[in-house]
Amino acid sequence: MNAVILFSLSQADMVNKALTPALITNIVVGFVLSRWMTFLPNSYVSEKLAPWLISLTNTATGYGYAVLGLAAGSAVFLVLSTRQVLRVLKNLDYYLFYIT
Numbered sequence: 001m002n003a004v005i006l007f008s009l010s011q012a013d014m015v016n017k018a019l020t021p022a023l024i025t026n027i028v029v030g031f032v033l034s035r036w037m038t039f040l041p042n043s044y045v046s047e048k049l050a051p052w053l054i055s056l057t058n059t060a061t062g063y064g065y066a067v068l069g070l071a072a073g074s075a076v077f078l079v080l081s082t083r084q085v086l087r088v089l090k091n092l093d094y095y096l097f098y099i100t
Helices: 002-008 014-040 042-048 051-057 063-090 091-100
Strands: none
Touching: 002 014, 002 063, 014 063, 063 091
16 A cells, blocks of 8 residues: 555655565565575474464475565565655655646
């Protein structure tokens, strides 16, 4: 929704400023977890980590852990885009004049 608000006010550069770090976070965290978690034994994952991760360890390759990278990237995008929307809403009269 934050991206829709910014796009409707012709602020695509603000969306890109929030999207770029989120994309990098998604790629890095997803890649590292999909490779690193394959080396952990299932007993360690089931005892030490959250129980819902057990189903991800049943895959032989560990690609299911890339979902955690997607969640981390989404959280980064949420925080950064909310900051941008709040910045726009503080100066809403300027941005409304800007798009006319």
